[in-house]
Amino acid sequence: MREPAEPVTTLRPSGHPEVVTVxxxxxxxxxxxxxxxxxxxxxxxxxxxxxxxxxxxxxxxxxTDAEVEILVQSWSDHCCHTTWKSLGLLRRLSEATARIRHPLVVSAFKDNAGGIEFYEDSVVTLKGETHNFPSSIAPFGGVATKHGGVIRDTLGFGKGAYPIGGTTIMGTMDPGTPEDKVPPGALHPQLIVSEAIRATSYYTNPMGIPMMHPIYRRHPGYAKCFALGHSVGIIPKKYARKEEPRPGDVALLIGGETGRDGIHGATASSTGMTRVTLEKESAAVQIGHPITERRFTTAIPVLRDSGCIRSLTDLGAGGISCAAGEMGAGTGVELDLDAVPLKDQSLTAWEILLSESQERMLIVIPPERLSQAQSLLDRYEVARAVIGRFTSTGRLEATWRGQKVVDLEMSFLWGACPLDPIPAAEPKHPLKPLQIPEPRSSDEWTGAVRRVLSHYHCADQSLAGSRFDTTVQGRTAVGPYGGKNHRMPTNIYASAPLRGKPYGVITTVAFNPFYGEISPESLARLMMIEAITKAVVAGADYREMALCDNFYTPRVRPDVAWDLTRMVETIADLSVELGVPFISGKDSSSGTFESDGQKIDVPMTLAVAAVGRLPDVKKIVTKDFKRSGSRLVLVGHTDSDALGGSVYADTYAQRGDRLFDVCAAASIRRIWDALLALHAQDAYLSGSAIAEGGVFLRLFEGGFGSGLGARVELCAAETYSARAGSRPRGPGEPAGRGSGGGGTGRKDGLLFGEFIGSVLIEVPAGLKLQNYFEGVPYSVLGEVTAESHLAFTVGGEVVWQDFISSLAEVWSKPFREVVE
Structure with missing residues (x-):
């Protein structure tokens, strides 16, 4: 404690560390x-x-205390994936990817990220990482370091990939929740959202990495929030695989200093959350500093190309102990903890080993390359320290102040974790059929339309997204927002990462917290198909894509285990049927919040990201309308009664008892193949995949982004399956039951049903659709108009219309109220 007259000479924490105990x-x-x-x-x-x-x-x-700390964090669910291993899920998904034998897959479920072959002997990487626990108790620090961590996963792929894009995806309780309705011990969701936006801007903008997908969703179960970030990178193919460390290789720590932030991050993230977590585990949240990471982001590819890197990894969960222990698992490693640069001189040995202080990486350097590596790092002002060497002992060893504080067999550290059996029992989901009256009058249609447009999931979120740089690096071909006003959500991101070349990387994300309440198994299927379809309608070939899964579930109980197992089995089987492999992912089974006897479970959550390659980014099709007089065509299956889980149902505070039943994989592939054939001939002008908000939201966004409008016939509630010699039903013709259609012909079901796997496309008026869609269900819904308004007709008679400018005011307001 400083005396009143004592001068302040440093702000660096000082003190004396505790002794090592047994x-x-x-x-x-x-x-x-x-x-x-x-x-x-x-x-x-x-x-x-x-x-x-x-x-x-x-x-x-x-x-020693250090040894126990290392063991429990290395065996935590966060690090060891004990839940998934016990249920056999990690093996199940990996085996599905191996079974596909996809020719483009370079790395899957082995490295810090997954990778697929791009063009000109390069590899594109993809990884998604959640930071749910820290973002729930300290959202600014948690979200900032979410980005820092997943970026380092890209840097840690192979011998060092370079990040070219990222995402931020947040699931919280409703930001408009009254203060007295927020569970004791939980932060208000509006605070989490606003701090998350600030943190993303703080970290990603200085990093100089374009934002691909900013997405914000709500659900009453997200008392412990969902905080996901992705990173996409690129690396020459010859550097896409690590080498094993050799005895005598140097363990070089680069980046930031080691502090007390991030202590017990891995173990705290592996358990549930209670009202005392906010105070008890505050030190588990790391402190991010993007400029430090920016420096070695530039330096690592230079080290790689100079032959200085044998292997590298980031320091995330478990800190030095996990990074050194994993890389030295096949050899052995000895660490000198006195050589670790510290923020706080009072850290004891186990804290130095487990600290999750950010912006640090561990590089395996051949000893003959050490001097060169140090010089290169100095050039980029990257701090570095030799903290150990790899050995042939098969042990993890560490010394501190002349004392051996760790001496563990690698075989025990990585091979002795017990897997408790997890029983599974089929749950009973208490579901109720929807009771939603169909709009009859123009006023009722106005109410329905405006409720959907102002819904948190459908409303304009560019007020957040515009705070993140989406074009830095000069590679962006299609950003998250487009159209004439640069506010229309594109639902895709595409970049041209090779300078002077037309080749494109395309990414999409599917995340819906409502579907899991009704059927977790169907949720898994729908998210896969939605992510792929978004890219296909833009012009990407599904046969040249790969996927990343991110699961978030409540603490595992028999019912949760049942649902989780079915979800993984579903995506594993579907990936084989579609031929689209998963190459990376992350699971978190700690989404339970307990307070004052109340238990709040997150919904069964799966976010799926897709990455693919395109031969020419100039061929990408976007959703904004292009030409008045062209026809609007709904391609794919529909069911006007399947409104369960939809945004429309949520506007009535209902969830429903069934989701849209997407068709078999073979039928989905036929739809995709037909779209790709149409795209190959430049035969459609605009297109977007049906998702939240249904056909209506695509109509609004297409008009808003173009300044044009649309006139749609609501009697086209049933799709028509074309056959040789037949033609599609046009606007105003009576509805019959086509093989692709279903339901009773609810007109609100046509507009607001979320027909995952179907798409809305704009085609020239004279295009003969039957030449492309034989055996594929489709309906001509209407046409693009020169007037910037939307109109619905029944039998040719207008039943509702409004100016898009008026609708845009409704659409623009809700998210502004959240963040301002």
């Missing part, structure tokens, strides 16, 4: 082991504590 579990029973695990923020199950206890007896000495 932790004996020898005589503890199960209840005592569990209590100790909770008290020390280990959150390890009793089975793991008992394995550590048995190891203590076998080796004839108690473990």
């Amino acid at each position: 932790v004996t579990l020898r005589h503890l029973g199960d209840a005592e082991l569990e209590a100790l695990s909770q008290a020390r923020s280990w959150y390890a199950p009793v089975s793991q504590m008992k394995v550590i206890q048995a190891h203590e007896l076998a080796q004839g000495r108690p473990h």
Whole structure:
């Protein structure tokens, strides 16, 4: 404590570290082991504590505090994926990808990210990472370091990829929730959203990485929020695979200093959240500094191309211990903790090893390249320190102040984690059929339209997205917003990463928190198909795509285990049927918040990101209308009664009891193939995949982005399946039951139904659609008009119309109220 007259000479924390202690579990029973695990923020199950206890007896000495800390964080669900391994899900999804034998896949589920072959001997990488726990208790720090961490996953791919795009995806409770309705111990969702936007701007803009997809969603179950970020990168193919460290190689730590921030991040992220978590685990949130990461983002490709890198990885969960332990698993590694640069001199040994301070990476350097690597890093002002060497002992060893504080067999560290069996039992989802009256009058249609447009999921979110740079690097071909006013959501992102070449990388994301309430299994199927269809309608070939999955579930119980297993089995089987592999992902089964006897579970959540390649970015088709007089065609299957899980249903505070039943994989492929054939001949002018907000939102966005309008016939509620010699039903013709259609012909169902896998396209008036869509369901809904308004007709008679400018005012207001 500083005396009143004592001058301040430094702001750096100082003090004396605690001594290394031993932790004996020898005589503890199960209840005592569990209590100790909770008290020390280990959150390890009793089975793991008992394995550590048995190891203590076998080796004839108690473990040091550092050794126990390393073991429990390395075996945490966050690091070891114990839930998925116990249920066999990691193997299930990996085997599905292997079964596809996709010729473009370079790396899947092995490295820090997945990678597919691009053009000209390069590889495009994709990774998604969640930061749910830290973003729930300290949203600015949690979201900022969400971005920093997933960017380092790109940098840690192979021998160092370069990041070319990122996303920010947030799921919270309703930001408009009254203060007294927020669960005690949870932060207000409006605070989380506003701080998340500020954090994304703070981190991604200085990094100089374009924002691809800013997405914000709400659900009453997100008391513990969903905070997801993706990173896409590029790397020469010859550097896409790491080498194994060799005895004598140098462990070089680069980037920021090590501090007390991020302590127990891995273990705290692996458990649920209660009202005391906010205070008890505040130190588990890291502090981000993007300029430090920006420096080594530039330096790493230079080191790579100079032959200085044998392998590298980022320091995320578990810090130095996890990074060095994983890379040295096949050899051994010895660490000198006195060589680690510290922010705080009071850190003890285990804190140095486990700190998750950001902006750090560990590089394996051949000893003969060390001097060159150090010189290059100095050129880019990247701090570095030699903190150890790789050995041939097969052990993780660390010394601190002359004392050996860690001496663990790698075989025990990485091979002894017990997997508790997880029982599964089919849940009973209490579902109720929808009770929504169909609009009859113009006023009722106005109310329906405006409720959908002002819904949080459909409303204009560019007020947030415009704070993030989307064109930095000069590679962006299609950003997240487009049209004449640069506010129309495009639902795709495309860049041309190779200078002077037309080749494109395209990405999409599908994330819907409502569907999982009705059918988690169907949610999984729909998210896959939505992500792929968004890219296909833009002109990308689904046979040249790969996927990334990010799961978020409640704490695992038998019912959750059942649903999670069905979700993974669904996407594994569907990926094989479609021939589109998953190459990376992340799971989090800690989405339960408990407070004052109340338990709030997150909805079963799956976000799917797609990445693909395009031969020419100039051929991409966007959703804004292009020409008055052209026809608007709905291609794909529909069901006007399937409004369950839709935004439209949510505007009535209802969820429903069934989702849109997407057709079999073979039928979906026929739709995609027909679209690709049409695209190859430049035969459609605009297009967008049906998702939240249904056909109506695509009509509004297409008109808003172009300054044109649309006239749509609501009697086209049933799709028509074309056959040789037949023609589609046009506007005003009576509705019959086509093989692609379903339902009772609800007119609001046509407009607001979320027919995942179907698309709305704009085609020239004279195009003979039957030449392209034989065997594929489609309907001509109407036409693009020169007047900037939307009109609905029944049998040719106008039942509702409004100016797009008037609708845009409704659409623009809700998110502004959240963030301003």
